[in-house]
Amino acid sequence: MARTSVPSVFVAVSAFTLLAACSGEAGDTVEEIAVPSGDAPAEIVQRQDNFEAIGDSFKTIREQLESEAPDFAVITPAAADINERLQRLPGLFPEGSSMEAGHDTEALAVIWEDPDGFAEVQEQAVAASADMMAAAATGDAEAVGGQVGNLGLNGCKACHDKYRVEQE
Template identity: 50%
Template sequence: MMFAAPSKRLVFIAPVLIPLLAVLAGCGGETTAPAGDAPPVLAERHDNFEAISDNFKAIRAQLEGESPDLAAIEAAAIDINQRAERISGHFPEGTGRDAGWDTEALPTIWEKPEEFTAAQQKLLEESAAMMTLAASGDAAAVGAQVAELGGACKNCHDTFRLDDD
């Protein structure tokens, strides 16, 4: 079987087309991590938010029991509040997905810093309210406040966190 010689048109297009296709293949949409170790702040912020989540779950677990331990709820609320204070320091420029790091932090954090600060402030206010109510001994008020505290978490998740579940 004989093969036909490539057309003149293909001979002229191939030197341009092949490198272009190689460049486009590299633009698959996935970002790769920058060279080097991840900044320590990535693990610090992850661990901070995991602890906030664990504390919130502990508060809810207490409220699901017959006799909630309000001192335990107050301690969890204090820890949430202290950790919420640290949030702003956990998001320096260059530590997001757009910089190539494996993180759930959306670019919106850096694009809308005033909104992110307001979300942090809401968490601070709601966790402080939970601390006060738990210290007062009013279990019914603590039960109502858990929805407010959870709403502060949800607000931030909906706006500033990648939902990869």
């Protein structure tokens, strides 16, 4: 994904096109749309890369569990990677880096309006990923599967449902 290289002026234009398409109003002007005052915070790219890597590791684990002989030499480091990356989240959401602030991101402003709720769901996800690591350490694929479901529901989905742009 080459979001990094998109100049903010194009981001603003695409946001405008999107809004115009949604509202059906032809009279909107680009000036009415929030335009970032400076360069996008570097954390936006860092957090998107971090989430992408989390998604890859999560997929790796699920694929292993679907295979005939799940390989714990693959599952164990992937589980640790997710846990370590989820712990980075608090540093990746600087104030003003929301979609509503005009940036090319799926992070919603409610993240900063509800900091306690956001912190809580992050902690919940970190805890669930630690449980997944513990299950991996037992070498019990079924137990790992249960924790994958728990993390997916109470970590990834719980946060995405509220704090990320709704996915189609």
